Amino acid sequence: MEIGVKLREIRNELRLTQEQVAASVHVSRQTISSWENGHSYPDIISVLLLSELYNVSVDTLLKEDPKMTSFLKESTDTVKSNRRILYGMGLNLLLIILMFFFEAVKGLAFLLFILIAVNGAILFYNFVRKI
Structure with a gap:
């Protein structure tokens, strides 16, 4: 499953708005929307913050999306x-x-x-x- 879909599903399960998540991760609401729609990927710091906020492991967010893993390898x-x-x-x-x-x-x-x-x-x- 792509990370954007997973982020949207978890956020909806927790009944959080994109604005609330954006404030917690220190990005704009548009950035959250862009991640959830697959237009861009969060950086590693944002993944760690999302992992804490959503109470899921980093592995759960990253490992199921090969494009995200490739993006992180390239960017780091x-x-x-x-x-x-x-x-x-x-x-x-x-x-x-x-x-x-x-x-x-x-x-x-x-x-x-x-x-x-x-x-x-x-x-x-x-x-x-x-x-």
Whole structure:
């Protein structure tokens, strides 16, 4: 069973509103709705708070939804995230070096400049996401 369906069922069994749950978990009512409708997943801290509020084990909430388990693995794998950032920085450095070597070829230098800008934007996004 998907975690969103399970969260809605447990909340309804306990006769709690989305607003009450949101206040307990320190998120908005819209966030609770988004979780329950399967549009997004709660982070691990929210799962722990929901587990306490609903008086169910974390295993009960997580293990029956493989998508949720995959989401948590991806979102908490800092080694993989750091590796991606390092690869991106290396790629940007390589592109900058290539741009200087191919400075005479205007079209190629411009293309490399565009690739550097795009890769820089992706790197910036990943840095901000980590904060």
